[in-house]
Amino acid sequence: MLEPAYQADVVVVGAGIAGLAAAHRLTSQGVTTTVLEAAHAVGGRSATEKVDGFRLDRIGQPLSTACPGLRLTPGLDGLALLPFAPGVLLHSEGRHHRAGVPAGARGARGALHAVRALASAPRSVPAPRRLVSAAGTTGRPVPASRARAGAPLGTAVDQARLGAALARLAGTPAERLLARPELSAAQALAVRGLPARTIDGFLRPLLAALLSDPDLTTSSRCADLALRQFACGRLGLPEGGAEALPELLARGLPPGTVRTGVRVTSVATNAVTTAEHGVIRCRAVLVATDARAAAELLPGLRVPGFHPVTLVHHTTDEPPTTGTALLLDADRGGPVAHTAVVSNVDPSRAPAGRALVSSTVLGAPPPDVDTAVRIHLSRLYGTPTTRWETLAVHHTPEAVPAMRPPHDPRRPVRLLAGLYVCGDHRDTSGIQGALHSAHRASAAILTDLGAARPVHAADPTPTAGAAA
Known part of the structure; x- marks a missing residue:
């Protein structure tokens, strides 16, 4: 028989989120993939x-409900993104403080009115702060309902x-943000005209969590x-764990x-060579690893730096x-950048009667990371952690591609x-960058395959998205 x-x-080489999303677009246009x-x-990743009944992510970056790729990528319409409480909870000087809650319908105009109204308002006397011991095991936890704003x-x-400022940012088109002068995120914060306490107490820890970049070396445009995205939506977690996205995409492809x-x-323009099945011939190859x-596979392709993440x-x-x-942690008093009782957000991640607390360490972890994290968590939550059971410590040295200017x-x-090649290392690091890169690559393939494979209008995704 003739071959x-x-x-x-x-x-498509690689069944990560980028490769699977590209395969969806290609198969939807009648391209055998x-x-x-x-x-x-x-x-x-x-x-x-x-x-033992727990679902433990290996990286676990929070996603935004405003991420356009999640809404517009074929195959992800069934994704359940379970939101955190609005804004974030900051730990500072032994207290919890709610911050970053969206302004709602008032938008930028309402926020500016608030500036004028508050400029002449008398300052309230702060309540005495309850100090927590160095080991973080004294005192009672601060309920979220009593968190100060x-x-x-x-x-x-x-x-x-x-x-x-957040309201104005929410209303600014992505293209305008990409046209701004480019600095590192840390340098840009220093020249934005916001008070140092606001920058150090809120924006630095928030951006570190969103970008997985504790030193804020990321491009200010990406920041x-x-x-x-934070200002436009809510941070959340995919129901069932991070694997829910790729598994949903894979299930939606033809058997x-x-x-x-x-x-x-090895790869070429018309074939790939595999260790198990020899040569597979094709009309185009997309490397999505x-x-x-x-x-x-592609000698000469630039490899970026990476941000390590330990969960x-x-x-x-x-x-x-x-x-x-x-x-x-607004005080940056330990290795934990952010933490949550994720089983409260997504009950499917823990068996009944048990709580799952997941904590993220950015950068190089300390030598005895579990002990250091326990001590830090006892301060952050205001409760003893010595009896908590450690389920897993996942360290990923090349978790997130760096986006330095x-x-x-x-x-x-x-x-x-x-x-062709796609992945978050070709756009912006994170889920949105992977999805948008897949969209660009699949559109290029459809164009190059010619009229036999009609190209539909591009999805209205922004040119680049923020890290999720």
């Missing part, structure tokens, strides 16, 4: 480990100015996009499209009383006619 000229129109994944499960943000006028356990050893694996999971039968809040959020996805 067919090709066995698929397109071979095969997705090859070296691992035995889809998802890449969006992985969830199952331990805004103390780390400065005066009431400062808080209103921050609200006005602005991240803040814009047999995704093949796991297949390692690609992480940046380092892509560079191994520590604990369980207890006496959960802290912070509700569904995402808790950030100058950062190009439109890195080419077409290397040659017939050879």
Whole structure:
């Protein structure tokens, strides 16, 4: 029997979120597509480990309900994104403070009116603060319902100015943000005209959580996009764990499209070579792996720096009383950047009667990370943690591609006619960048395959998205 000229129109290498999203767009246009994944499960870095009824993410970045890729990507219409409480909860000087709650219908005009009204308002005398011991095991926890609003943000006028700035940012088109002068996020914060207490007490810890970048070396344009999504929506978690996104995408593809356990050893414009099944011929190849694996297949491809992330999971039968809040440390008094009782947000992540507390350490973790995290959590939550059970410690050295200036959020996805690359390392790091990169790459493939594969109008996604 004669071997067919090709066995698929397109071979996608990598079954992460970018590769699966691109396969959705290609198959929806009638392009026969095969997705090859070296691992035995889809998802890449969006992985969830199952331990004794718990669902434990390996990276676990919070997503925004305002992320356009989640709404517009085919195959993700069934995704359940469960929101945290509005804004974030800040821990500062032994107290909890609610911050960053959206201004609502008032928008920027209402926030500016608040600035004028508060400018002449008398200052209230702050209540005495209850100090917590160095070990963080004394005192009672502060219920989320009693959390004070805004103390780390400065005066009431400062808080209103921050609200006005966030409201203006929410109404600014993404293209205008991308046209702003580019600095590092840390440098940009210093020249924005906000009080130092507002920057250090709120914006720094918030951006560190959104970008997985504790030193804020990220491009100020990408940081602005991240803040814009925060101001426009709510932070949340996918129901069932981070793996819910890639699994939902994979289930929506035609049967047999995704093949796991297949390692690609080389690529060309019309074929891929695999260790298990030899050569697979095609009309185009899309490399949708992480940046380092892509560079191994495509010599000369730039590999960015990375931000390491460590996720520590604990369980207890006496959960802290912070509700569904995402808790950030405004004082930066320990290794934990942000933490939450994630089983309060998504009950499917823990068995009945148990609470799952997931905490994120950014940068290089301390030598005894679990002990350091427990001590820090006892201060953040105001409750003893010595009896908490450690479920897992996941350290990912290359968790998030760095986006240091100058950062190009439109890195080419077409290397040659017939050879393409996508992933969050080609746009902005995170889920939105992966989805938008997949959209650009699949659109380029459809164009190059010609009139036999009609190209539909591009989805109205922004040119680049913030990290989720």
